[in-house]
Amino acid sequence: xxxxxxxxxxxxxxxxxxxxxxxxxxxxxxxxxxxxxxxxxxxxxxxxxxxxxxxxxxxxxxxxxxxxxxxxxxxxxxxxxxxxxxxxxxxxxxxxxxxxxxxxxxxxxxxxxxxxxxxxxxxxxxxxxxxxxxxxxxxxxxxxxxxxxxxxxxxxxxxxxxxxxxxxxxxxxxxxxxxxxxxxxxxxxxxxxxxxxxxxxxxxxxxxxxxxxxxxxxxxxxxxxxxxxxxxxxxxxxxxxxxxxxxxxxxxxxxxxxxxxxxxxxxxxxxxxxxxxxxxxxxxxxxxxxxxxxxxxxxxxxxxxxxxxxxxxxxxxxxxxxxxxxxxxxxxxxxxxxxxxxxxxxxxxxxxxxxxxxxxxxxxxxxxxxxxxxxxxxxx
Numbered sequence: 001x002x003x004x005x006x007x008x009x010x011x012x013x014x015x016x017x018x019x020x021x022x023x024x025x026x027x028x029x030x031x032x033x034x035x036x037x038x039x040x041x042x043x044x045x046x047x048x049x050x051x052x053x054x055x056x057x058x059x060x061x062x063x064x065x066x067x068x069x070x071x072x073x074x075x076x077x078x079x080x081x082x083x084x085x086x087x088x089x090x091x092x093x094x095x096x097x098x099x100x101x102x103x104x105x106x107x108x109x110x111x112x113x114x115x116x117x118x119x120x121x122x123x124x125x126x127x128x129x130x131x132x133x134x135x136x137x138x139x140x141x142x143x144x145x146x147x148x149x150x151x152x153x154x155x156x157x158x159x160x161x162x163x164x165x166x167x168x169x170x171x172x173x174x175x176x177x178x179x180x181x182x183x184x185x186x187x188x189x190x191x192x193x194x195x196x197x198x199x200x201x202x203x204x205x206x207x208x209x210x211x212x213x214x215x216x217x218x219x220x221x222x223x224x225x226x227x228x229x230x231x232x233x234x235x236x237x238x239x240x241x242x243x244x245x246x247x248x249x250x251x252x253x254x255x256x257x258x259x260x261x262x263x264x265x266x267x268x269x270x271x272x273x274x275x276x277x278x279x280x281x282x283x284x285x286x287x288x289x290x291x292x293x294x295x296x297x298x299x300x301x302x303x304x305x306x307x308x309x310x311x312x313x314x315x316x317x318x319x320x321x322x323x324x325x326x327x328x329x330x331x332x333x334x335x336x337x338x339x340x341x342x343x344x345x346x347x348x349x350x351x352x353x354x355x356x357x358x359x360x361x362x363x364x365x366x367x368x369x370x371x372x373x374x375x376x377x378x379x380x
């Protein structure tokens with residue numbers, strides 16, 4: 001089944017009771033049992049919900065996997081994966097990690113004896129040197145947030161396998177439409193479903209996807225025990241949003257390329273970070289493991305000062321200043337003071353996250369209007 005058919009049909013069947021073509025919202029906290037232990041597959045809504053079950057099956061299919069679990073946020077999904085670890089375990093992470101993940105790893109889980117090493121995952125020799133007998137997981141973002149570094153997932157998997165180490169990929173930026181880490185050998189994929197998958201800036205949700213039943217059983221146990229589950233209504237909204245994921249992503253990618261080219265030719269812009277450029281580091285890897293290059297772009301200004309970044313963002317009319325990404329509307333963010341503010345400045349600068357770095361989530365509006373908006377805001 002092709003992707004454009006999966007979004008509409010994978011795991012989704014008409015309601016057997018009414019014939020409703022849309023999965024109903026099962027807004028209930030509990031389910032009647034005939035006698036203790038004899039029920040229709042559902043006992044308590046924290047453990048199971050029919051609307052959520054349909055979404056989980058659909059998401060797994062989109063990643064070419066067998067199992068999926070949904071959580072109340074992307075960070076809830078990441079938290080569940082880290083709970084697979086024990087004190088003394090070590091995790092190798094990309095050094096330009098999303099700020100929320102960095103905060104969870106360093107401010108929360110390091111206090112419980114889990115060690116996180118932040119390295120440049122593009123440098124395979126450095127990656128291998130970071131492994132030891134305590135390394136249990138490698139955490140990948142590709143493209144990374146916000147400087148769009150491309151990590152060779154297959155190459156990292158090859159190294160990790162020799163150390164019997166799990167590979168987890170945050171696939172939020174690429175989405176299942178552009179990249180499938182399970183096919184590249186990853187053990188676990190996480191998503192902030194809030195972003196492109198839902199796609200309409202009206203849901204907060206996360207997901208953990210795997211092909212390994214033993215891993216899925218553990219994640220499911222954590223999901224039920226910790227209780228960070230999404231509501232049935234949110235699951236319904238995501239199921240509705242998914243139906244147009246492939247159509248939206250095509251437009252995001254089309255607009256993203258044109259915005260990237262415009263910025264590259266602007267006299268007011270210094271660097272543009274977009275994996276579709278032939279000179280972008282690991283561009284050939286991106287061509288191999290992604291189907292298109294996405295609608296996320298970051299760039300720096302010639303005048304590398306936070307005041308100029310703020311002035312530029314304040315002049316925009318169509319790009320809205322906001323923390324999130326992946327919605328149908330175009331958003332702009334300032335990572336140093338917003339999404340990555342929890343990362344110390346010294347560490348930010350090491351990974352290229354300067355004070356004037358600006359991140360764009362290019363939406364599906366008319367491209368001429370978007371470019372005109374950027375043009376007028378860049379001009380002195």
